[in-house]
Amino acid sequence: MTEPVTKSVDAAPKAGVQATRVGRPHASWALPGVLFFMFFAVAPMALAVYLSFTEWNGLGDPRFVGLDNWQNLVGDPRLTQSLTVTVLMTVVSWAFQTVIALLLGVWAAGKQRNRAILSAVFFVPFLLSSTAIALLFFALLDPNFGVIKGDTLGTTSGAFLAIIFVGGWQFIPFHTLIYQGGARQIPEVLYQAAAIDGAGRVRQFFSITLPQLRHTMAMSSVLMVVGSLTYFETVLILTQGGPGTDTAILPYLMYEAGFKSYDFGYASAVATFLVVAATGLSLLMVRITGFGSMRSVREGM
Template sequence: MSAPSPTKAPADRPSAEPGPAGAGTEGRPRRSGTATAGRPHAAWALPGVLFFGFFAVVPMGLAFYLSFTSWDGLGDPTPVGLDNWRKLLDDDRMLQSLWLTVLLTVVSWAFQTVIALLLGVWAAGRQRNRAVLSAIFFVPFLLSSTAIALLFYALLDPNFGIIQENILGSSSGAFLAIVFVGGWQFIPFHTLLYQGGARQIPEVLYQAAAIDGAGRHRQFFSITLPQLRHTITTSTVLMVVGSLTYFETVLILTKGGPGTDTAVLPYLMYEAGFKSYDFGYASAIASFLVLAATGLSLILVRLTGFGGMRSTREGM
C-alpha cells in the first residue's frame, strides 16, 4: 500500500542493535548462525531494490523537487523556492485537513484494533468452525477498495439505499461512514496478523496460568496482550500509515464533502493536483505526507521498542 513504512522498519533494525541489551546476548549468536547457513547474496535483492527505486524513490524525489516549483502540468515547472511550503503552513484548509487526518487515524485505529484484536485471538483457536469463519471474514480484504466504496455508496443512498438517511450529507455521518468502510475493509487483514500472533504464544504459558488459577480474562490481559505487543506495533504502524494515505474511499463516498468536512490530506492533495492543476502545491502536500508517515512510523517503532526486537518470542 504505502511505500515508506515497510522499508523503514527493517532498515531501522541494525542501527538499534547496540541499544537495548536485554536479550541481546541470546539473540546475536542465533543470528550469525543463520548468516553462515547459505544466506542469499546481496544481488538477490537487486530486482526488488530496482523496482522500489524506480517506482517509489524516484517519484518521491521528483515530487519533492516539484514542491519547490510552480507547475500546471503543461510546459516546464518554474522554480518558486519555498512558496508552496509557506502556503502549506498558511492554508486554513490544510489545517482542517491535518486535523481530519489525525482524527481519522486515531478513530480508525481504535475501531480497527479493538475488533481485529478480539477477532484475531478468537480465530487463533483450533476449532474447525473458527477456521471456516476466519476464511469468510477475510473476504472483504480481497476486494478492491474502489469496489467496496462503490458498494457502500449504493447502500448509503438516501433514497434508494438500505439506510435511507442523509448520512453522507452530514459532517459526522460522512466521517463515520469513511471510518466504518475503511474498517470493514482492513479489519480482516489485521485480524489475520493477530491470529498469527496469538498462535505463536506458547501453550505452556496458559497451562501454567491455569494451574495458578487464572481465569479467561486474566489470561487474556496477562498473557495474550503482553505477548502480542509486537504484533500490536506492526498492526498499528500499518494502520497509521494506511490512514494517512487513505484516499479512494473518501473520493468515492464523499468527495471531501459535505463542504470540506471530510477532505483529509490525500484528498486535498488530489484536489490541488488533479482539480486545480497546481502540481507544485500538491507535491508539497505529498512530500509532507511522506515525511509525516515516515516520522510517525519511526517514532512508533522507537517508542514501543519494536526496533530492539530479536524474535517474536522475546520475553519467554
C-alpha cells in the first residue's frame, strides 16, 4: 500500500518542475513581434535608404547615382524653409497640446460629478481618422459656406493656426488620457499633508502635481514631437503646403518630390533625413529629461 503513495509523492515535484519549465518565458515567444517589426518597419526603412542613393521615377529599375540626391537635398532652399516650418509647428503644437492636455488630465483624475461621462466625450476626436477630421474642418473653414467668414486658410497665420488647432483637437484627448493615468498614481496623502499646511489648489498643483508628473510629461512630449514631425494628412487636405510654401513641412516636401515630381530617389532622401532627425530628437529628449533612467515604479512613490 505504501508503494503507490511513494510514487505519487515522488511524481509531485516532477510535475511541479515541469509546470515551472513550461511557464518560463522563452525568446521564441517574441519571434512574431520581431518578424512583424522587421517586415513592416526595418525593411521599408532599409529600402528608403537604398533608394536615396538612386534615381527612380517609379518605373523600371532604380539607377545608382551615389550621393547626388543628398547633395541636392543639402543645397535645396526648400529644405531650409520646410525644416523651419516643421520646427516651429512642432514647438507650438507641443505648447498648445501640453497645457490643455495636462489641465484636462488632472481634472479627469479627480472625483467630480459626471467626470467619467465627460472624459469619454473628450476622447471621441481621437477615435476619428486624421483624414476625416481634416475634411471636416476644411468644410467648416470654407470661405463661402463655412462657419467662419473670410479666407482663413488663405493667409499664412490663419493656415498655420488652423493646422495647430486641428491637430490639437484630435490628439489632445490621447495625451489627456496619459496625464489622467499619471495623476491617479499620485498618493493622496501628499495633497492631505499640503492641505494641512495651508496650501491651496494652485499651490498643490505647482508643488505636488507638476513635479510628480515629470516623467509622464516627458513621455507625452516625446510622442507629441514625433507625431508633429510626421504630420501630413492635415497639411495635405487643409492647405496643400500653402499659401505658397508657408506650411510645406518636411513630410509634405517628401510627398511633392515622390508623388508630384516622381523623383522617388530624392523623396527617399527626404524620408531618411526625417527618420534620422526624429530618432535623434527623441533620444535627445529622453536623455535631457532623464526619462530613460526612470525606474518602473508608481508615479509619485
